[in-house]
Amino acid sequence: MIWKIVLFLLIAFVSIAGITFPIVAKPEHWYEFPLIMGLGENAKIIFFHVPTAWLTVIAFFMSTVYSIKYLRKKDLVDDIKAHTSAQLGMVFCILATITGAVWAKFAWGSYWSWDPRQTSIFALLLIYGALFALRSAVEVEEKRAALSAVYSIIAFITVPFFIFIMPRIMRGLHPGSADDTNAGTVVNFQMNGNMLLIFFLSLIGFTILYYWMWYVGYKSMLYKEKLNKQYH
Amino acid sequence: MLEEFLSKNAIYIVMIIVLIVWAGVFGFLLVLNNRIKNIEKEIKGDTGK
Numbered sequence: 619m620i621w622k623i624v625l626f627l628l629i630a631f632v633s634i635a636g637i638t639f640p641i642v643a644k645p646e647h648w649y650e651f652p653l654i655m656g657l658g659e660n661a662k663i664i665f666f667h668v669p670t671a672w673l674t675v676i677a678f679f680m681s682t683v684y685s686i687k688y689l690r691k692k693d694l695v696d697d698i699k700a701h702t703s704a705q706l707g708m709v710f711c712i713l714a715t716i717t718g719a720v721w722a723k724f725a726w727g728s729y730w731s732w733d734p735r736q737t738s739i740f741a742l743l744l745i746y747g748a749l750f751a752l753r754s755a756v757e758v759e760e761k762r763a764a765l766s767a768v769y770s771i772i773a774f775i776t777v778p779f780f781i782f783i784m785p786r787i788m789r790g791l792h793p794g795s796a797d798d799t800n801a802g803t804v805v806n807f808q809m810n811g812n813m814l815l816i817f818f819l820s821l822i823g824f825t826i827l828y829y830w831m832w833y834v835g836y837k838s839m840l841y842k843e844k845l846n847k848q849y850h
Numbered sequence: 851m852l853e854e855f856l857s858k859n860a861i862y863i864v865m866i867i868v869l870i871v872w873a874g875v876f877g878f879l880l881v882l883n884n885r886i887k888n889i890e891k892e893i894k895g896d897t898g899k
Contacts, residue, residue, distance in 0.1 A: 626876050633872060637865040834879060837886045841893065
């Protein structure tokens, strides 16, 4: 129970700090964030947008790990764990797309401009969307689990390329693109110590939240399957 | 008066809304977690009989 209270307070603190701490040209107090060229007030999105993108990668990675585990042991519990993680990955991917689009409206003037980063996340949504279409098309449990495990492994190969490589080697509007001369990549942001601390607290908080959501998700799916088998 | 308050404190209103949403998500997860624990106990009780 203690870790749940810590999680609640952690994300509440990140939300309060991330939203209300002012951005100033020369920070003098611990609660002030530095002005980052090219981002301005919009820089505050990193406390919420980057963790959702980070969790997309973590969730799809976990889905792949359990897919490999399923193929090795043929245990349907691993399939449920992989499926739950893929579902969460999809949710966070959609959240990253929406928060990114809202940010783009204020930073670039339009919600969607087919920037390499936007195009790559759209491709990722299509790739993982197909995984759920595949799952719903196969009724035999073992066959569905095996097919989606193989698909999930193949799909994850594209994730590092779409999230980390392609948007950085191509010219674009997103911070960290090949021709970016302002903010740079997230890890190179000109953040001061406090901003960096809140950013990493946000990453930690959201990662714990993902783990809890995944645990609740796979347990509920597992018991649903068990009870269905028991009473039918 | 309300309009003036909202325009001057918009960021705090955003913060309050975000906190309410977070409290809702957290509470929902807590309820689900407890329900799962109860089902887990029931299933274990059934198999133990």
